[in-house]
Amino acid sequence: MLPPRILRRLVLAPLVIVVTVFMLVTLPFWLVVTAAASLRLPPPQRRGPRFVWFGTAWLTLESAVLIACLWLWVAGGARRQERHYALIRWFLTRVYAMAERVFRLTVEIDEPVATPGERAVQLTRPVIVLSRHAGPGDSFLLIYHLLTRYERRPRIVMKAALQYDPSVDVVVNRLPNAFVPRKSGQKHVIEEIHRLAATMGAHDALVIFPEGGNFTPRRRRLAIRRLEEKGLAEEAERARGMDHLLPPRPKGAITAIEACPSADVVFVAHTGLDDLVTLGDVWRKLPFSAHITAKWWRVPAAEVPRERAERVRWLYGHWEQIDAWIDAQRLSRAPADRPGPGPGRPG
Secondary structure, three states, X not given: OOOOHHHHHHHHHHHHHHHHHHHHHHHHHHHHHHHHHOOXXXXXXXXXXHHHHHHXXXXXXXXXXXXXXXXXXXXXXXXXXXXXXXXXXXXXXXXXXXXXXXXXXXXXXXXXXXXXXXXXXXXXXXXXXXXXXXXXXXXXXXXXXXXHOOOOEEEEEEEHHHHHOHHHHHHHHOOOOEEEXXXXXXXXXXXXXXXXXXXXXXXXXXXXXXXXXXXXXXXXXXXXXXXXHOOOHHHHHHXXXXXXXXXXXXXXXXXXXXXXXXXXXXXEEEEOOOOOOXXXXXXXXXXXXXXXXXXXXXXXXXXXXXXXXHHHHHHHHHXXXXXXXXXXXXXXXXXXXXXXXXXXXOO
16 A cells, blocks of 8 residues: 655655665676676676666665755745656666666657647657557657657656656646556546646647557457457457457547547657667666567548547557557567567467
8 A cells, every 4th residue: 555645755755865875886896896796797688787876876866856846845945846847857867878778778859740830740649659568668759759859748648656666656647647556447547637638738749658658469369359349340350360469448548539639649660779678687688788679650630530449450450550560570680680570479
């Protein structure tokens, strides 16, 4: 159970700062210990020092954010949304730069080319972002690019447990976002999506992950079985044709579209770190050089179907397009990266 807010502010936030100071003081010791423990491993598997360095940098940035939030609260700026979006942008920009140096992260984005006139028109409309959910930090990367590259103010519905992270707890709760408890049920999630979508302005972006979680073969089988049990034979058949994605749950996306009919819809596909689902996967399998490929395309609000049944088929159609794109990406890099079919593809 999540502790009360006052307890999180008085205990967890100061604890992060204390741990940060401790790690900064003892950083040379941890680097020596992890480096020594990694000597018997080949260079690509020597992850210990990289994780220690990245973790310490992350804690330092978190502490800086918490101190900045305290200053904003004392100065009376706790309700100034633009300052908090700027703070998130500052934090994610530095985390991204650190990931580029420590994990050799590269992100390649295939995006439609818009003329200055088209871009000017697009910036007058909010967007609903429907993204694949896979790999570590995909939401962080997506929010980072929305803030920095596309000049958007992201909104997102998140698990309440993320509030154990003090900087997320403080900053995100001061902005139009939503935290939902794990056992709150789909109804509460849909209500929060409706609330966030209905109040969007021209520069806002509501981010939704229609799959509801990272892909695994087991989750795929269970999701198809649930569709069959509900009598959704067409959706189940189309889900069986997708090898890399869970079938989308259309209710959240449709609710957002209904609540903000003026919004364009953006679909986001990405691949590269699909096999890293848990922290254990990240520790065991994180490559020496991490590369993520992404592709997105935009559907103007006027081209979004009006009827619910048509919207469900339309959503599945775009999900099939994402699945085909992932398949093509894996096949294109298979000779260099791995023999045979990519991991995660069910037999």
